[in-house]
Amino acid sequence: DQFITPVPPFLDQFYQFPQIIQSSLMAMPSSERRSPRRSSDGEPRRRRSSEEPRRSRGSRESRENGGRRRRGSGEPRKEDRGGRRSHSAPPTSGTRSCLRVKSQTQSLQKRGLTGEGRKSNVGFACLEVREYPMVLGDNPSVMEGPPITIDWAHDPTTQFVLDVNTFERMRGRRRTAIELVMPKEVRERWLLNTGTSRKEIAQAVRQCRKEKHLRMVSCHNQHMDGVSESLESATSGIKKLFVFKKSAYDKSLSAAAAAEQTVGARSA
Secondary structure (H helix, E strand, O other), X not given: OOOOOOOOHHHHHHHOHHXXXXXXXXHOOOOOOOOOOEOOXXXXXXXXXXXXXXXXXXXXXXXXXXXXXXXXXXXXXXXXXXXXXXXXXXXXXXXXXXXXXXXXXXXXXXXXXXXXXXXXXXXXXXXXXXXXXXXXOOOOOOOOOOOEEEOOOOOXXXXXXXXXXXXXXXXXXXXXXXHHOOOHHHHHHHHHHOOOOHHHHHHHHXXXXXXXXXXXXXXXXXXXXXXXXXXXXXXXXXXXXXXXXXXXXXXXXXXXHHHHHHHHHXXX
């Protein structure tokens, strides 16, 4: 009375699959059967286990050739640290290389092609001292008052030449940055002594303030540079379009006037 579950047909075929394969192999002719791989000695090769290390092609060739690898003429190929094979240069007999160094590293370590090290110091024999007059400048970086600068032309009567050692003995202590700051009263007095009028000084001060304000605006609107460039390009494109239309209209009017003159001349 035991209940037996019937086996589905597809499972029955699945269980019989190995027997079907074996019977088909037995029915296959012996010429079509795949023979096991054999070595050069005629013996079947055995499978390599997972623990056995893999042999390289070179070791197999060396074993078959009696421990010697057959290569062409020349030196054997070598491998560098990166794993890439490189051919060594053939031996030279009596030839001289045109290169001064043997490798790129040595060429980078050399300071020059001549092999001599460059001098690390600069020397001066004498110094020529010139005197340039003070004039009104246009630098907006001044804090207050008129900016000053030196003129391009110098006075040749006041220039003189000194030896370096003499100049080093004569010059005094170098002033600090705070001591080099010149008050606006001193600058105005120097400019007035050189012949600059007060009107020119006031005009330079106003222009300096305007340039300083424009610099401040540009600094604050720096993040809007892309938008301003787009607006400028669009404005220039619209202007070019209107100018092109106007020039084309003028050309059409001139052509019509020339045609009327030609017709009037023919009728006369």
